[in-house]
Amino acid sequence: QYHALSLARHGRNVALLGYLRDRPHGDVLRSERIRLVPVSDLRALRVGPKVFQYVLKVIVQAIQLLYTMLKIEQPSYILLQNPPGLPGIAVAWAACLFWRSKLIIDWHNYGFTTMSLTHGRNHLLVRMAEWYEKLCGRLSDHNLCVTNAMKEDLWVNCNIRAVTLYDKPAAYFKETPLELQHPLFLKIAKDHEPFRPRTESASWSAQRSAFTEVDEKSGDVIKLRGRPALLISSTSWT
Structure with missing residues (x-):
């Protein structure tokens, strides 16, 4: 969404595909420059073994996504966030061939590493996903990533050049006022001791947390x- 907003504010018309x-x-x-193009969220197809x-x-999603992409107005660029990239990368590349557009992949992570957390690193599906991601990732015209570590890994392990x-947070992300921080800290303190004040009293939960307190006067x-x-380590802002 934030990529779409940024592009729209710079005068680009955007078709935003997603669930x-x-x-x-x-x-x-x-925004008058952003058109939402909904994609149906497929439920699990419970027919046969899990691999099947x-x-x-994936096959049904590929057909559905390609059909949706070919219905939109001809784009100059297709910007795809990865993950998820299966089957998105291959489908976006095929759509770019049809439209004669440029494919840009925004690499936030690898899909196969995320998949390995569930199935294990040596699972057949994970190895197939890794092969697919490294192969199809090279079909892009341009690549973006959010860290130099990811940039280096893409080049060393996938032979993909990225920028x-x-x-950075969107403009409407601002520091939370103390009046809102305080009740949040108190709520968290009920379950997590580090958020409680070091010197507890009978009324600590109403007046004081480890970070804030209500001035008595x-x-x-x-x-x-x-x-x-x-210290808070955020997920991706985008």
């Missing part, structure tokens, strides 16, 4: 003196 499991961001819905079910689902574009929420550092 409508959740309501898109309001700015996406209000997975292969069948590093660091993630003014009633305002303030940062607690001697509070510990809180």
Whole structure:
């Protein structure tokens, strides 16, 4: 969604393909340059062994996605986020051949490594997915990634040249006010001891967390003196 918004703000018309499991961001819905193209979310096809079910689902998804891509207005570029790339990369490449467009892959991770967390590194499906991803990934015209480590790995292990574009939050991401931080910390403190103040009292849950407290005189929420550092490692902003 954020890529679509950025492109739209720079004067590009965007057809945004994706599942409508959740309501898109309001700015996406209000943009005159962004057209939503919903893709049906296929449920598991419970016919035969699991491997057969997975292969069948990929084939059906490929046909569905290609049909959807060929219905949109001819694009100059197709920007695909990976993962998921199976069957997206191959389908997007085929659509680019049809439209004579350029394929850009935004590499956030490898799909086969994510799959290996469930099936194991040596599972047949994982090895097939790795072969597919490394082969089809080379068919792109341009490649983006969010870290230099990913850029180097793409080149060393996949022979794919990429450009590093660091993630950054959208403009509407702002620091959370203390008045909202405080009740959140108190809520988390009920289940996680590090969020509780070091010196607990009978009323700690109502007035103080490990990071914030309510000033007794003014009633305002303030940062607690001697509070510990809180380090948050986010998922991708995009």
